[in-house]
Amino acid sequence: MPFKYDLHGWFVGGVPDAELRTVPMAPPSQTTTTTEGQPRANWNGLAWVMVPYVAAAPLPEPEPPHVPRDVSRKAFLSRFTDPEAVQIDLASIGATVEAAQVRRYLSKVNAAQHIDLNDPETRDGVRALEAVGLIAPGRALEILDSPIQPKELP
Known part of the structure; x- marks a missing residue:
């Protein structure tokens, strides 16, 4: 045996x-x-x-797989209100480091074929806009976590 x-x-x-x-x-x-x-x-x-005898430590819970939540670039930009978009545009003007950071973020958005709302870079960028007051408190989560509508798909 x-x-x-x-x-x-x-x-x-x-x-x-x-x-x-x-x-x-x-x-x-x-x-x-x-x-x-x-x-x-x-x-x-x-x-x-x-x-x-030594009991084995429990295995760590696996991280959930990254599930893309892709929207078109236009749909992403449309998630911002017109006044927010104007504030962001105005903040991108000038020779300051802050203005350059906003331009850099916008250039990445404009270069993308689509925007993954779960991508850490996307999420960090929208939260940064909220942190500096270009969008209202709480808006970052609304923009990033609102359900994706069929018309927003890339």
């Missing part, structure tokens, strides 16, 4: 048929205790060894 071990090498018992992670030799002790610190057989790749 083969003897089975888990992903961490801990003995988990004998199995009637060969499965993955089995070896033909019996461990020195066939206990499957789960008490921390108690001796338990562990497969090290060559032989069973008796070592104090």
Whole structure:
């Protein structure tokens, strides 16, 4: 009968048929205790060894996959009100660092084929417009998280 071990090498018992992670030799002790610190057989790749049992740390939750929320460039710009668009345009005029930063953001928007509302760069840019007062508090989330309408699709 083969003897089975888990992903961490801990003995988990004998199995009637060969499965993955089995070896033909019996461990020195066939206990499957789960008490921390108690001796338990562990497969090290060559032989069973008796070592104090240590429970494996739980695996971290996988990050959800990035799901693009793409809108056309026109649709993105249309999510700003006319007064907001005027404020942003006026803020882009001049030889200041702030004006150059606004122009840089707008040039990226204008160069894009579409805008992914989940893209960190997009989100950071809209939040920055809110932080400097070019759009009202709370508007960044409205612009970024409002449901996408069929006419907004690229």
